[in-house]
Amino acid sequence: MFEELKSLYMEKATLVGCEVVALQDLKEAAKYIKEKTEGPLLVPDSTLCTRFGLKSLLQDTGVTLHEGSFREAGHLPAGGVTFSNFAIGESGTIVLDSTPEEVRLATTIPEKYFVIVDPVTIVADGLGAVEAMTALHSGHEPRYVAYISGPSRTADIERVLTIGAHGPREVHVLLIEGISSDFMEN
Amino acid sequence: MNDMSFKENVEKALANTRLSETLHTFGDGYLVAREKAFAGLDFQAMREELGAIKDDVRVNRKALLAEFIKNAEAAGSTVFIAKDTKEANDYVASLARKKGAKTIAKSKSMVSEEAHFNRAMAAAGIESVETDLGEWILQLAGQRPSHLVMPAIHLVKEEVSALFSKDAGKTLAPEIKPLVEYSRKRLRDEYFRADIGLTGANFLVANTGGIGLVTNEGNARLCSTLPKVHVVFAGIHKLVRNMEDAIKITRLLPRNATAQLLTSYITWIRGAVPCDGGTKEQHIVLIDGGRSTLYESEACRDALRCIQCGACANVCPVYQTVGGHVFGSVYISAIGVILTAFYEGLEKAEPLVRACIGCRSCSAVCPVNIDLEEIILKLRHEVTEKYGMGTVKNVAFRAVMKNRNLFHTMIKAASRLQGPVTQKGSSPSERRVIRHLPMHFMEKDITGWRDLPAIAPRSFRDLFKTLEQKVKNPICTVGFFVGCGGDFVYPEVGVKMVKVLNRLGVKVVFPQGQNCCGIPALYSGDTETGKDLARQSVKAFCDVDVDYILSICPTCTMGVRRDFAERLKDEPEWAEKAKVIGAKVLDASAFLENVLHASEKLKAMNLQGSEAVTYHDSCHLKRGSGVFAEPRALLESAGYTVKEMANSDRCCGFGGTYSFLTHPQISKQITADKVENIRNTAVKTVAVDCPGCMMMIGGALGKQDETIRCVHTMELLADSFGV
Numbered sequence: 001m002f003e004e005l006k007s008l009y010m011e012k013a014t015l016v017g018c019e020v021v022a023l024q025d026l027k028e029a030a031k032y033i034k035e036k037t038e039g040p041l042l043v044p045d046s047t048l049c050t051r052f053g054l055k056s057l058l059q060d061t062g063v064t065l066h067e068g069s070f071r072e073a074g075h076l077p078a079g080g081v082t083f084s085n086f087a088i089g090e091s092g093t094i095v096l097d098s099t100p101e102e103v104r105l106a107t108t109i110p111e112k113y114f115v116i117v118d119p120v121t122i123v124a125d126g127l128g129a130v131e132a133m134t135a136l137h138s139g140h141e142p143r144y145v146a147y148i149s150g151p152s153r154t155a156d157i158e159r160v161l162t163i164g165a166h167g168p169r170e171v172h173v174l175l176i177e178g179i180s181s182d183f184m185e186n
Numbered sequence: 187m188n189d190m191s192f193k194e195n196v197e198k199a200l201a202n203t204r205l206s207e208t209l210h211t212f213g214d215g216y217l218v219a220r221e222k223a224f225a226g227l228d229f230q231a232m233r234e235e236l237g238a239i240k241d242d243v244r245v246n247r248k249a250l251l252a253e254f255i256k257n258a259e260a261a262g263s264t265v266f267i268a269k270d271t272k273e274a275n276d277y278v279a280s281l282a283r284k285k286g287a288k289t290i291a292k293s294k295s296m297v298s299e300e301a302h303f304n305r306a307m308a309a310a311g312i313e314s315v316e317t318d319l320g321e322w323i324l325q326l327a328g329q330r331p332s333h334l335v336m337p338a339i340h341l342v343k344e345e346v347s348a349l350f351s352k353d354a355g356k357t358l359a360p361e362i363k364p365l366v367e368y369s370r371k372r373l374r375d376e377y378f379r380a381d382i383g384l385t386g387a388n389f390l391v392a393n394t395g396g397i398g399l400v401t402n403e404g405n406a407r408l409c410s411t412l413p414k415v416h417v418v419f420a421g422i423h424k425l426v427r428n429m430e431d432a433i434k435i436t437r438l439l440p441r442n443a444t445a446q447l448l449t450s451y452i453t454w455i456r457g458a459v460p461c462d463g464g465t466k467e468q469h470i471v472l473i474d475g476g477r478s479t480l481y482e483s484e485a486c487r488d489a490l491r492c493i494q495c496g497a498c499a500n501v502c503p504v505y506q507t508v509g510g511h512v513f514g515s516v517y518i519s520a521i522g523v524i525l526t527a528f529y530e531g532l533e534k535a536e537p538l539v540r541a542c543i544g545c546r547s548c549s550a551v552c553p554v555n556i557d558l559e560e561i562i563l564k565l566r567h568e569v570t571e572k573y574g575m576g577t578v579k580n581v582a583f584r585a586v587m588k589n590r591n592l593f594h595t596m597i598k599a600a601s602r603l604q605g606p607v608t609q610k611g612s613s614p615s616e617r618r619v620i621r622h623l624p625m626h627f628m629e630k631d632i633t634g635w636r637d638l639p640a641i642a643p644r645s646f647r648d649l650f651k652t653l654e655q656k657v658k659n660p661i662c663t664v665g666f667f668v669g670c671g672g673d674f675v676y677p678e679v680g681v682k683m684v685k686v687l688n689r690l691g692v693k694v695v696f697p698q699g700q701n702c703c704g705i706p707a708l709y710s711g712d713t714e715t716g717k718d719l720a721r722q723s724v725k726a727f728c729d730v731d732v733d734y735i736l737s738i739c740p741t742c743t744m745g746v747r748r749d750f751a752e753r754l755k756d757e758p759e760w761a762e763k764a765k766v767i768g769a770k771v772l773d774a775s776a777f778l779e780n781v782l783h784a785s786e787k788l789k790a791m792n793l794q795g796s797e798a799v800t801y802h803d804s805c806h807l808k809r810g811s812g813v814f815a816e817p818r819a820l821l822e823s824a825g826y827t828v829k830e831m832a833n834s835d836r837c838c839g840f841g842g843t844y845s846f847l848t849h850p851q852i853s854k855q856i857t858a859d860k861v862e863n864i865r866n867t868a869v870k871t872v873a874v875d876c877p878g879c880m881m882m883i884g885g886a887l888g889k890q891d892e893t894i895r896c897v898h899t900m901e902l903l904a905d906s907f908g909v
Contacts, residue, residue, distance in 0.1 A: 012447070016446075016447075016448075016450070069462075069463075071412075071462060075371075075374045075375065075378060076371070076374060088448075090447060091447040091448035092447075092448075093448055099459055099460065100460060101411065101459070101460045101461055101462065104407070104411045105411065107407075108404060108407045108408055108411055109374075109408070125437075126433050126434075126436055126437045126448070127430075127433060127434075127437070129433060130429055130430045130433050133429045133433065133454070134428070134429045134430075137391075137394040137396060137429060137454075137456060140257065140260040140261050140395070140457070141261065141457070142261050142262055142456060142457030142458050142459045142460075142465075143261070143394075143396065143454070143455070143456040143457065143459070144410075144453070144454070144455050144456075144459045145453075145454040146407070146451065146452075146453055146454075147448065147451060147452035147453070147454075148450070148451060149447075149448045149449065149450055149451070150450050151450065152402070152403055152404035152450055152451075153402050153403070153450050154319045154320075154366060154402060154403050155336065155402075155444070156318070156319040156320035156323065156336065156337070156338055156403075157319070157323075157338070157341075157343055157346050157362045157365060157366065158208075158342060158343055158362060159208075159212060159336065159339065160362050162362055162363055162366045164366065164367070164370060165319055165366060165369075165370060165402070165403035165404060165405070166317065166370060166373065166374075166403045166404040166405040166407075166408055167403070167404025167407065167408075167450070167451070168404075
């Protein structure tokens with residue numbers, strides 16, 4: 001089941017225009033990101049970011065991280081990096097609780113977006129997300145949850161599919177096991 | 187829009203062949219991609235479920251709305267209920283004044299189109315910038331959307347580059363990628379500059395108090411993130427009960443809209459989220475704007491199930507021919523016809539209501555199971571009550587058709603009077619046709635591009651009296667509902683059907699008291715005549731003892747099966763009888779295949795009709811009765827080879843009086859597509875199961891390619907029997 005969901009996700013995410021790679025650990029992830037961009041990167045604080053020391057792993061590779069408010073990072077910063085809550089196989093989607101503004105900025109304004117997904121969090125289809133989505137919305141706290149399925153796209157001129165309308169023009173999904181099986185954290 | 191300006195708009199649109207070509211290419215590609223997107227899923231079951239969810243929301247809407255507001259407020263949102271779009275605009279203008287806000291970055295919202303939001307903001311001294319690429323293009327062009335999902339589908343890259351060049355103050359090349367790149371950089375400044383971000387909402391989730399946005403470009407995410415204030419514009423019908431309902435919508439909406447399994451982004455926002463070190467101010471403006479009235483209309487309320495996928499345009503032959511600026515207002519195509527009537531008034535909707543050809547493609551593709559065509563039909567009744575249906579139809583339906591003897595006498599007279607203009611055909615399938623009308627002024631619209639069918643010298647009802655049915659020990663006896671086309675234009679089809687049935691051991695009875703099914707009157711909105719005609723035929727068939735009533739016209743089948751009881755529902759005694767009659771009626775092909783299992787019998791006979799034929803699916807046969815495999819099975823087993831044409835189930839353009847009286851120019855274009863698809867098969871015989879399609883396709887072929895004949899399936903079966 002795990003392997004099936006993982007390969008379903010990889011297939012579908014690739015179909016919607018993501019670059020999907022399976023990596024050993026976060027060190028490899030940092031290296032991968034450095035190969036794709038010099039930065040500056042928007043890396044928001046989060047539970048998993050702190051737990052795994054993602055920022056220093058990235059800095060070790062020599063890539064630049066943006067310091068200070070992400071609103072000051074320019075209108076089109078080079079890249080953004082986040083973890084994810086879970087993923088949906090059928091549509092190649094990552095689901096990310098983006099309530100902190102830094103998470104939203106890191107996933108909307110950069111040219112390239114890198115997202116780390118633990119394959120154990122992949123559910124089969126949209127209906128498989130109902131439980132987690134309901135749990136994310138328990139209580140009355142403000143909440144901003146994003147489904148992201150590939151890069152920003154448009155077909156508004158002559159119906160020609162064109163990538164990079166307003167959001168990131170590249171989405172790189174880095175599949176790494178052993179990060180977290182908890183759908184409520186990222 | 188009055189009738190004259192509608193007609194002018196139609197002519198202008200028809201002159202724009204590029205638009206029609208674009209919409210056809212789009213429509214063709216859409217069908218293929220959509221089928222792939224639904225592979226492995228049960229669309230019918232999914233849409234029934236979603237329809238039921240939206241119905242439950244309708245019933246409980248007041249409680250759900252209160253629940254939504256309570257939860258949204260608990261999460262820090264401010265909720266305002268606007269009774270109309272003006273109140274909604276005023277609310278935003280006043281909010282902007284209070285905040286000292288000068289600019290709004292807005293993402294796509296159909297209800298903001300309905301509100302003419304940008305114009306209202308400009309009047310209040312506020313600059314509102316569209317950030318959806320298509321909407322921004324239209325804003326620069328000063329135009330309105332011509333499609334729900336692809337607003338600028340009517341424009342080409344050269345037009346876009348001219349608009350962008352003007353915006354940039356320098357010349358930009360007409361190349362799509364750099365143009366998208368220009369808008370990416372240019373609009374990025376707007377999000378950062380804007381004081382307020384405005385988005386729509388695809389759903390309002392009652393039990394969370396959150397909204398959902400289904401998008402591809404990412405501009406809604408920027409509009410809801412960068413500005414300090416977020417305003418949500420949403421129609422009250424966007425309510426759903428819970429997250430599960432919303433997720434079920436996301437399973438159907440992208441698949442049906444753009445054939446995507448999911449859009450690039452689905453964004454779920456609840457309450458006042460963090461913003462620039464503080465908290466965002468979020469205002470949700472819930473807009474009624476005629477929706478409550480629509481909810482109260484039993485006949486039309488299903489329209490509020492709509493999730494705005496735009497598919498009803500993608501498959502609509504009228505939309506494909508004239509585009510959304512003609513066939514629509516703020517909302518376009520089938521759903522637009524209905525919403526225009528309720529949101530902008532019946533007068534505005536009148537020409538749109540009449541422009542529907544009744545092919546039912548929209549009803550078949552709708553992801554929330556709205557029978558759009560039936561609702562439009564009901565609206566047409568309203569339109570006719572209010573605005574009349576024109577003198578010709580008044581005389582034809584009210585004075586003549588209701589009186590069966592007068593109707594039939596007049597038809598006989600007409601059959602003699604048309605003598606001077608009728609020609610006996612010379613081509614393969616040729617029947618009696620009218621090549622030219624003597625009145626020159628009618629030539630362009632009516633006979634300039636197709637032959638008109640002529641009235642047969644002897645009607646079926648007369649011929650039947652002389653028909654000898656040699657059936658020893660019949661296996662069953664069926665009644666025959668002949669319909670006007672079968673009775674007066676193509677009586678030979680009925681005769682051949684009787685011969686085929688006799689050969690298979692079935693006897694046919696024909697009650698002479700039957701009259702027109704009433705659909706032509708009903709489709710013109712003349713319900714009274716429809717009722718009267720229904721009573722006449724119900725009575726005629728109550729007098730005979732048969733298990734099945736066969737029809738060779740799928741529109742008649744629908745009329746008898748679906749509409750008789752509905753039309754007579756206020757007269758319980760008649761309604762009861764109509765139900766009994768309605769349950770017995772079916773198309774001749776469906777009877778032969780599904781009741782008699784005729785294809786097995788035909789195969790056993792080893793018939794040698796070696797000819798290749800192509801098959802055209804009549805709208806009301808396929809989408810009215812679900813019959814499409816049956817005639818093909820019959821033809822194949824009778825020895826014919828069926829070679830499929832492209833888009834065999836796309837309307838032929840007939841639509842009854844639509845092609846004769848009201849919209850011949852639109853019909854002409856739709857028929858031209860059909861003829862091209864037929865010619866591309868290189869087959870010389872096109873089979874149909876509908877006299878209306880025979881008139882249209884046969885008539886157009888008569889003018890455009892006389893080597894191809896159009897015949898009824900019953901005729902081909904009779905030919906292979908040699909009867």
